[in-house]
Amino acid sequence: MKNSETEQKIKNAASIVFKQKGFKEARTRDIAEQAGVNLALINYYYKSKEALFNEIMTESILTFKQSLCKYINDETTTAQEKITIIVNNYLSLLQQEPNLPIFLVKELYNSSELLNKIKPEEVLKNSLLQKQLQEMGKTNEKKKNLIINTMSLVVLPIIGKPIIQAFCSKNEQEYLTFLEERKTNIPIWIKSMFNL
Amino acid sequence: MKNSETEQKIKNAASIVFKQKGFKEARTRDIAEQAGVNLALINYYYKSKEALFNEIMTESILTFKQSLCKYINDETTTAQEKITIIVNNYLSLLQQEPNLPIFLVKELYNSSELLNKIKPEEVLKNSLLQKQLQEMGKTNEKKKNLIINTMSLVVLPIIGKPIIQAFCSKNEQEYLTFLEERKTNIPIWIKSMFNL
DNA sequence: ACAAAATTTAAACAATTGATTAAAACAAAC
DNA sequence: GTTTGTTTTAATCAATTGTTTAAATTTTGT
Numbered sequence A, B: 001m002k003n004s005e006t007e008q009k010i011k012n013a014a015s016i017v018f019k020q021k022g023f024k025e026a027r028t029r030d031i032a033e034q035a036g037v038n039l040a041l042i043n044y045y046y047k048s049k050e051a052l053f054n055e056i057m058t059e060s061i062l063t064f065k066q067s068l069c070k071y072i073n074d075e076t077t078t079a080q081e082k083i084t085i086i087v088n089n090y091l092s093l094l095q096q097e098p099n100l101p102i103f104l105v106k107e108l109y110n111s112s113e114l115l116n117k118i119k120p121e122e123v124l125k126n127s128l129l130q131k132q133l134q135e136m137g138k139t140n141e142k143k144k145n146l147i148i149n150t151m152s153l154v155v156l157p158i159i160g161k162p163i164i165q166a167f168c169s170k171n172e173q174e175y176l177t178f179l180e181e182r183k184t185n186i187p188i189w190i191k192s193m194f195n196l
Numbered sequence C: 001a002c003a004a005a006a007t008t009t010a011a012a013c014a015a016t017t018g019a020t021t022a023a024a025a026c027a028a029a030c
Numbered sequence D: 001g002t003t004t005g006t007t008t009t010a011a012t013c014a015a016t017t018g019t020t021t022a023a024a025t026t027t028t029g030t
Helices: A005-025 A028-035 A040-045 A049-072 A079-096 A100-108 A112-116 A120-125 A128-135 A140-159 A161-167 A172-194 B005-025 B028-035 B040-045 B049-072 B079-096 B100-108 B112-116 B120-125 B128-135 B140-159 B161-167 B172-194
Strands: none
Touching: A005 A028, A005 A040, A005 A049, A005 A100, A005 B005, A028 A040, A049 A079, A049 A112, A049 A120, A049 A128, A079 A100, A079 A128, A079 A140, A079 A172, A100 A112, A100 A140, A100 B100, A100 B161, A112 B161, A120 A128, A120 B161, A128 A140, A140 A161, A140 A172, A140 B140, A161 A172, A161 B100, A161 B112, A161 B120, A172 B172, B005 B028, B005 B040, B005 B049, B005 B100, B028 B040, B049 B079, B049 B112, B049 B120, B049 B128, B079 B100, B079 B128, B079 B140, B079 B172, B100 B112, B100 B140, B120 B128, B128 B140, B140 B161, B140 B172, B161 B172
């Protein structure tokens, strides 16, 4: 029987453990324990640790792609509004899943295969956001920088949490309000950087 | 005999391997091979893999602190010039050691001990850069954001290299010129973000 | 209710890996 | 040149970990 309850439990558990520890440091025993399931069932339902990992990765990347596509092709919003929405949504997402960016970076660094599954260059090239920025007279170079800088300002404060907390002497609560303030600040900064 | 040639070879090799693979995934056998030295010598000169790691980490963090302090306390430069110099120097450094930021983030995420060795909040608080920004009428909040945003714009394009290359369809050469252009762009962006 | 198939379990295997050991090679002191 | 202490080596240990196996248990089809 495909898609049994056990199979799902394993996949969910693996997703948690892999994102927390990365592929190499995640032990099959951790996954089995997290799923509340016998160790051997991992190899019974999925051929191997690696096969399980690849299935989860592919799904995650595709989900991410779909959510991004939804935002950047929304017919009802301006370019500026799109940026605000993306910043807010991804900061909220990353507050809940702070391990995600470092996990993705680590695992994608040497395997471009996975990344190519989503044909990333197509995503932006054919997007409404792209066209809207074009109409505002932005060059290709400026458009790319705008995306990369937005990503930088959103993601790095999540990745660098312990370093930021140490350097700016922020406790947990101060760090949270700092992130909250960035939801309004980043769109403003992007606008002043690129004269939007 | 302390600081023998072998001891140094091990430390140098370990530094390379740890930064490349992280603590857990770096094998003592990798380090021994990289050093061209018998496996057992690692435990002979350093008590354990962990002791070796801590020694290297502490040294690296202190070196980093010293170089940062030099820049942000330079009496001969304005605040804007300091930012330009820091951006240029760290982008150059990270071009040579692209694994460094993800390594640091990964290893510091759960061990605040190491980070506290450099008393990071003191570094900025007593700096000339801090005073110069103060005199320009910047609030504490703005000063912190300025530092964090500079760090974000510098570091993320290094960490996210494969993702940026995929999304913006840049080959190796295009990526390098992209980084080179950021050395002049980032200071300009920071200025327009914070009205410097 | 029974047989066949699918699922689950405990145990074990084989490879990896940090660390140790005991002997060998080498250097220093006298 | 012998003794003593240091450094290096090869071999081994013990723990960890992905995977397999064979038996036990549960589910399914009739």
